[in-house]
Amino acid sequence: MKWLLLMTIGGSIAQSSLVPALSVSGVTPDLPLILTVLIALRRGPEIGCAAGFFAGLLQDIAGGGLIGAQALTKALAGFATGLLVGRLSVSNPLVQVPGLAILTIAEGLGRFLLLQFFHYPASLGGLMAHVVLPQALYNGFVGAASALIVAAADHARSRGWA
Amino acid sequence: MKFGRYGLLVSVLVVSLLLLTVQTRGAGTGRASDAVALLLAPVQNVLVKVHRGALALWMNYTDWKAVQRQNASLRAEAERLRVQGLRTEETEYENARLRRLLALQQRLPLSALAGEVIGRESGGWVRALTVNRGRGSGIVQQTPVIVPEGLIGRVVQVRSETSVVQLLNDPASAVGAVVQRTRTPGLVEGDAAGVIRFKFMARDGAQVTSGDVIVTSGLGSVFPKGLPIGRVASIEDKGSALFHFAVIAPTVDFARVEEVLLLTGRTPQDVAGLFAPEG
Numbered sequence: 414m415k416w417l418l419l420m421t422i423g424g425s426i427a428q429s430s431l432v433p434a435l436s437v438s439g440v441t442p443d444l445p446l447i448l449t450v451l452i453a454l455r456r457g458p459e460i461g462c463a464a465g466f467f468a469g470l471l472q473d474i475a476g477g478g479l480i481g482a483q484a485l486t487k488a489l490a491g492f493a494t495g496l497l498v499g500r501l502s503v504s505n506p507l508v509q510v511p512g513l514a515i516l517t518i519a520e521g522l523g524r525f526l527l528l529q530f531f532h533y534p535a536s537l538g539g540l541m542a543h544v545v546l547p548q549a550l551y552n553g554f555v556g557a558a559s560a561l562i563v564a565a566a567d568h569a570r571s572r573g574w575a
Numbered sequence: 576m577k578f579g580r581y582g583l584l585v586s587v588l589v590v591s592l593l594l595l596t597v598q599t600r601g602a603g604t605g606r607a608s609d610a611v612a613l614l615l616a617p618v619q620n621v622l623v624k625v626h627r628g629a630l631a632l633w634m635n636y637t638d639w640k641a642v643q644r645q646n647a648s649l650r651a652e653a654e655r656l657r658v659q660g661l662r663t664e665e666t667e668y669e670n671a672r673l674r675r676l677l678a679l680q681q682r683l684p685l686s687a688l689a690g691e692v693i694g695r696e697s698g699g700w701v702r703a704l705t706v707n708r709g710r711g712s713g714i715v716q717q718t719p720v721i722v723p724e725g726l727i728g729r730v731v732q733v734r735s736e737t738s739v740v741q742l743l744n745d746p747a748s749a750v751g752a753v754v755q756r757t758r759t760p761g762l763v764e765g766d767a768a769g770v771i772r773f774k775f776m777a778r779d780g781a782q783v784t785s786g787d788v789i790v791t792s793g794l795g796s797v798f799p800k801g802l803p804i805g806r807v808a809s810i811e812d813k814g815s816a817l818f819h820f821a822v823i824a825p826t827v828d829f830a831r832v833e834e835v836l837l838l839t840g841r842t843p844q845d846v847a848g849l850f851a852p853e854g
Binding site: 426427434481484485527530531 | 580583584587588590591592593594595598599615618619622623625626629633637
């Protein structure tokens with residue numbers, strides 16, 4: 414449980430400190446979402462859901478927006494990812510990149526729909542074109558790279574190298 | 576287990592929705608939203624501090640990287656400028672040398688060709704320079720070679736594009752010379768130690784003293800008359816021997832010669848006055 418807390422808190426801190434430096438034309442990856450997915454892939458839907466909730470909550474609190482919005486969508490994302498383990502070949506980068514992109518879009522759509530209940534003013538088209546879709550692409554690649562690094566670390570550990 | 580799984584999901588969703596609802600109820604001005612804000616304010620403060628710390632750490636790191644890059648770039652720039660400075664200095668020295676050579680060439684009453692030293696042989700057996708003028712430039716054997724300070728030797732070997740110049744301190748070198756002041760005739764010879772000696776008949780050289788200037792005699796029609804060779808450094812008195820020797824301090828530092836003039840023309844005129852007093 415300790416590592417879970419460390420990862421989610423670390424992801425949240427990195428999102429506001431390190432990630433701006435990775436900005437490409439104003440687009441940044443959603444590190445807490447990527448971490449939620451990685452955790453869910455390894456630990457299943459329950460832990461994925463809890464990690465997503467916690468990471469989203471931290472993002473909400475740090476971001477100063479509506480607290481609970483990202484907690485809810487990321488919890489759903491974590492849960493859904495956890496359910497997919499075993500049904501999809503999630504270790505394949507050809508699945509990881511589009512998978513993470515689709516998940517980001519779904520999370521964005523979910524957040525947008527949720528925020529409609531709270532009179533969120535921005536249009537879906539503008540949000541998709543300028544925020545969600547570019548971030549989905551970025552998340553796909555960063556997520557796939559992270560998954561590969563985790564897999565390599567696992568491999569090294571199993572061979573007794575680390 | 577399945578109930579637990581979905582139970583967790585439902586709980587999380589309910590908590591999230593509750594949070595959202597509480598915050599926005601009464602346009603965010605009600606007691607419930609105040610309570611949420613009150614509860615979360617310390618957490619927010621802590622998070623802000625942590626984020627700020629992490630951001631500062633990251634910025635320090637990026638600044639440090641930038642400074643490191645800048646430092647490397649400035650070092651490279653400094654090195655480039657240092658090399659450029661050395662080149663400029665070298666060019667200035669070369670320019671000054673060439674100006675002196677050109678001035679001498681213009682003063683001389685005979686045709687001369689400038690050449691650049693491209694090789695040096697100073698092992699002791701032979702003391703010679705190779706210059707980048709040869710048969711193609713009209714150079715022939717025995718061509719006198721000078722610098723603004725005076726004579727350095729003569730061409731002993733001519734190739735198509737280069738020539739080998741035998742220096743005055745070569746063991747095989749012998750040049751007809753006179754003491755400028757007393758007109759005492761003699762021969763300037765090199766030796767294996769690299770020393771130049773002026774060999775003169777004892778009966779003619781009684782008045783030769785240290786500091787006397789030795790110039791070419793012009794006899795033998797190889798060298799023009801009056802080319803400075805050096806100054807008498809000391810006299811080796813051999814007593815009743817037929818010849819005496821004077822050790823000469825050459826006017827030219829043969830090791831530092833880089834550009835020369837090859838005298839392709841001839842003149843009967845004494846050229847000593849065209850050289851500066853110190854060569």
